[in-house]
Amino acid sequence: MILDPELVAAYARLDEAIREVIRIKAFNEDAEAAPLMLADWVVLAASQGYDAEGEAISQIAHIVNEDHMPWYRLIGLVRHAQLLIEQDLKDVEGEA
Numbered sequence: 001m002i003l004d005p006e007l008v009a010a011y012a013r014l015d016e017a018i019r020e021v022i023r024i025k026a027f028n029e030d031a032e033a034a035p036l037m038l039a040d041w042v043v044l045a046a047s048q049g050y051d052a053e054g055e056a057i058s059q060i061a062h063i064v065n066e067d068h069m070p071w072y073r074l075i076g077l078v079r080h081a082q083l084l085i086e087q088d089l090k091d092v093e094g095e096a
Helices: 005-025 071-095
Strands: 041-048 056-064
Touching: 041 071, 056 071
Parallel strands: none
Antiparallel strands: 041 056
C-alpha cells in the first residue's frame, strides 16, 4: 500500500496513461470478444549516466501497478512479454 500522496497521484497518472495507450492501440479490437479488463502492468525503464570517475553506469527499474505484484505474476508477465517480443522480431526478420 502506497502512503505518499505524491506517489499515489503519480501511480494514478501512470495507470491512466497505460489504459489510454491500450485504448488507442486497440489491443482489444476483436468485436466478438468481450472487452478486456486491465489486470496487471509492469513498466521497465533503463537509466544511464556516469559516476564521479566518469565511468558509465546504468540502472534498470521495474514499476508495477499499485507498487506491488506477487513475484510469480511479475516474472510470468515479463517472460510472456519477452516471448511475444521475440516472436515479433522473428516475424520482422522473416520479412526482410
